[in-house]
Amino acid sequence: xxxxxxxxxxxxxxxxxxxxxxxxxxxxxxxxxxxxxxxxxxxxxxxxxxxxxxxxxxxxxxxxxxxxxxxxxxxxxxxxxxxxxxxxxxxxxxxxxxxxxxxxxxxxxxxxx
Ligand SMILES: [Zn+2]
Numbered sequence: 001x002x003x004x005x006x007x008x009x010x011x012x013x014x015x016x017x018x019x020x021x022x023x024x025x026x027x028x029x030x031x032x033x034x035x036x037x038x039x040x041x042x043x044x045x046x047x048x049x050x051x052x053x054x055x056x057x058x059x060x061x062x063x064x065x066x067x068x069x070x071x072x073x074x075x076x077x078x079x080x081x082x083x084x085x086x087x088x089x090x091x092x093x094x095x096x097x098x099x100x101x102x103x104x105x106x107x108x109x110x111x112x113x
Pocket of ligand 1: 074075077092093094
């Protein structure tokens, strides 16, 4: 489960920011997770739960923002939702498209009381 190392990364990022901003307690962290980021949200949630012990995030609410993957067809410019990277345009069946969103995996915001 690679979500464990991702969770540890996220905690490190938050701790680094907290140090810079001299924050002692974080009340909420919002994390953007794209549906084709390769991360299973449930696994990440679990990984965060076990990893936050004895960190600045121990009592923080972890909020996952699921971002549905979208692509834009390079042939007909149609924009469509995709479930996986190997997909095709539902309008013209082209396999050539660019991912507009859905690969996100980042700390979106940190909240303090
Ligand atoms: Zn198309």
